[in-house]
Amino acid sequence: MRVGIVGVGVVPFRTVTPEYSWKEIMYEAAQRAYADAGVDPRADVGSFVTCAEDYWEGFGIFDEFTPDQLGAVLRPACTVTGDGIHGLAQAMMQIQAGLADVVVVEAHSKVSDLLTYAGVVHHAFDPIWNKPLGGHPYYVAGLEMDAYLRASRVGEKACAAVVAKNRQNALTNPRAAHGSKVTPEDVLASPPISAPLKDLDVAPLADTSIVLVLAAESRARKLAANPVWIRGVGWSSDSPWLETRSWTTAAYAAMAGKMAYAQAKIRNPAKEVEVAEIDDKFSYKEPQHLEALGLSKKGSTANAISRGDFDIGAKLPVNPSGGSIGCGNVIEASGLHRVAEVVLQLRGEAGQNQVDHPRTGLAASWRGIPTATGAVAVLGVGR
Amino acid sequence: MTFRDRTTNVDALRSWRGDVEADYIYTTGVAGERFFTELRDTGRILAAHCEACERTYLPPRMYCEKCLGPLSDWRPVRGPATVEAVTIASVDAHGNRPPEPEVWAVLRWRGIHGGLVHRLAVPPKQAKPGLKVHPVLRPAGSRVGNITDILYFAP
Known part of the structure; x- marks a missing residue:
């Protein structure tokens, strides 16, 4: 059913x-x-x-x-x-x-x-092995960004371009709180948080x-005249240990995507998905999640970003809403927000951010630092 | 909008500042007990080996996450750790910017599944993946039996 x-x-x-x-x-x-x-x-x-x-x-x-x-x-x-x-x-x-x-x-x-946002995030760290060492919890994002950038051909410039795109998209989304004109150079020049992670790489809260x-x-x-169907859902968690999980790939997203794609009978996500709302609580998570979900080929993501392949108007618009970077990080509501944005896209009700007649859309979430948990929903309209 | 009457006077906005009394002890468990006692008494870092999966876990645990079998074969890690990823933290736990940034690293050992995430005592510019480092411990006698007995890692 x-x-x-x-x-x-x-x-x-x-x-x-x-x-x-x-x-x-x-x-x-x-x-x-x-x-x-x-x-x-x-x-x-x-x-x-x-x-x-x-x-x-x-x-x-x-x-x-x-x-x-x-x-x-x-x-x-x-x-x-x-x-x-x-x-x-x-x-x-x-x-x-x-x-x-x-x-x-x-x-x-x-x-x-x-x-005390950072304190609550820190409270989610393993109380025996990690929490007693202190530090701002975003050091985990800094380590993951370093590991991912080294393992992929994605660089800090590509991550900065993601921030510029998502902040720009948010400018015309009436639901977004953090739309602004930001250039990739602004992102690269923003103060370091936990290098290579910089201030503007982090999705602000909302x-x-x-x-x-x-x-x-x-x-x-x-x-409804045109219901949006949930064609597939998936969710997965990697090992919770910072020490044993994958640092270079978002393995949880790959597993969750596989589960959702199987239900939705999607064999080639990069060709079949027409609009994607992908977790971007930190800039590097967008390309990392795109690769894990089979929406961008490993090794070619940086070029795809610089060509504008994920812009509104391109073949696979990614985060046309502005994502978490442009709309705001709404913690546990992030995934449901992305589903709502995809629903509006599939209904043709996304206003100035409307993608050209998409029939299949994808929403993917991540629960943020320090988790390795994500969930995916594939949505569609028509038969 | 759903509410007909909305507050438009900022002076009328009210909130109440509260805190949560929530203090705990965190039980280290059987595997943690073994690891931290060994670290405190001999300075060695112990890992737990799964014969069936040929995996040696650090941090050690009582079960294998692959086959879920119980683990009881304890082995000290040997040789230096290799830095896999680094970050230079410019912001401390409270969001302030201390004068000296802190270096954090993911540390791996040959033949070990896992490793440790800890501080690195090297200048930020020299903190690079591939660096070989060793744990620097509190002096014997002043160790307390938790992860802070490892002060940091250094070449």
């Missing part, structure tokens, strides 16, 4: 949201999604899935706090401690298992309320909430 996305609610990204509580941001995204789908959450929705991690929120047992703002009081609801695409997969399976016809999935970021409404095929056809 196919599962379609029939409702999208995105709260425009902002660097701070001082007037709303995190619950109100969720409420706003939900109201937008329910209006888009034309559903009454109290009557039409069979189950609710939220995606969150207690330390990002600042309080415990997050899932207890979710029902009221989504219309889920005394209804089936659960929280996935993971990225939004993990939640999307959970929601899709609930529909395919026949548990519900319509399922809502939510993920958000109110990271502007978090006063607040948002994303809600999607999913429906079983027959229901989706009634709710």
Whole structure:
């Protein structure tokens, strides 16, 4: 049975949201999604899935706090401690298992309320082997960037071009918080964080909430004129040990992609995917993920970037939304945001950032430092 | 927009500053106990070997992540470590820029699956992959039995 996305609610990204509580941001995204789908959450929705991690929120047992703002009081609801695409997969399976016809999935970021971002990231480090050594957690991104740049033919210049592209794309995305005119030279001249990683290589943080409404095929056809079908989902985790995982390739993304491509019957992703929203929490992650997902050939990615092969208007636009670098890093909501952007592209509703009539799109997430976990969704329109 | 009434007066914005009391001990476990006791008492770095997969794990653990079999064959790592990747951290744990940047490295040993991630005591310009380095430990007697007993790696 196919599962379609029939409702999208995105709260425009902002660097701070001082007037709303995190619950109100969720409420706003939900109201937008329910209006888009034309559903009454109290009557039409069979189950609710939220995606969150207690330390990002600042309080415990997050899932207890979710029902009221989504219309889920005394209804089936659960929280996935993971990225939004993990939640999307959970929601899709609930529909395919026949548990519900319509399922809502939510993920958000109110990271502007978090006063000690680096401290919380550091808290995710192995408490025996890594955390006692201290340091800013971005040294792990610096090490990975060094390892990846040396193993690939991608250089700092290509990474800087990715930043310029994504910041530029964000300028015309009304949902983005960090659009700006940035040249590759600006990126290369920005202050070092953990060399080769520089200040502008890092996606700045943002607040948002994303809600999607999913429906079983027959229901989706009634709710939407042109449902966006979830053709495949995949997720994977490499060894969590910094010491034993792959530093040069995003092995988790390759595995997650393989799983999603098999369901979607995609044999040649580079030819079949027409728009891609790929995790870029750090600039080097975009080319690394493109290679892992089979969307760019190892060894030729730097040239492809300099030719503009991933620009809006080229054959495979990558992060036409502006990605995390241009829209903002919304932590566990990153994957679901990318799914929402691909849905808008496939519906032809991406405004100035619209890609020319895509029918197959891909969203790929990564849970950020220090994880080696990612998830992939392949979406499509038409038969 | 979904709310008809929105706050437009910044003076009316309210928040409450809180913190989370969350203190723990972190149990090193059987494999960690063995590794850190050996490091403290003899200064040796121990790895755990899986006969079936011919893999020797550092950090050592009680099970093989490939075949999931239990591991009990302990072996000290031999020879220098080789630097695989380096980064020059200009920002400290609190986001400040200390006068001297810190060098971090991924360290590998021949025949070992894994390695260590630690600080490197070499000038940033000389910190390059391929460099052969050795662990520099706290003096015997002042070691405490955790990863900070290795102060840094140096040529």
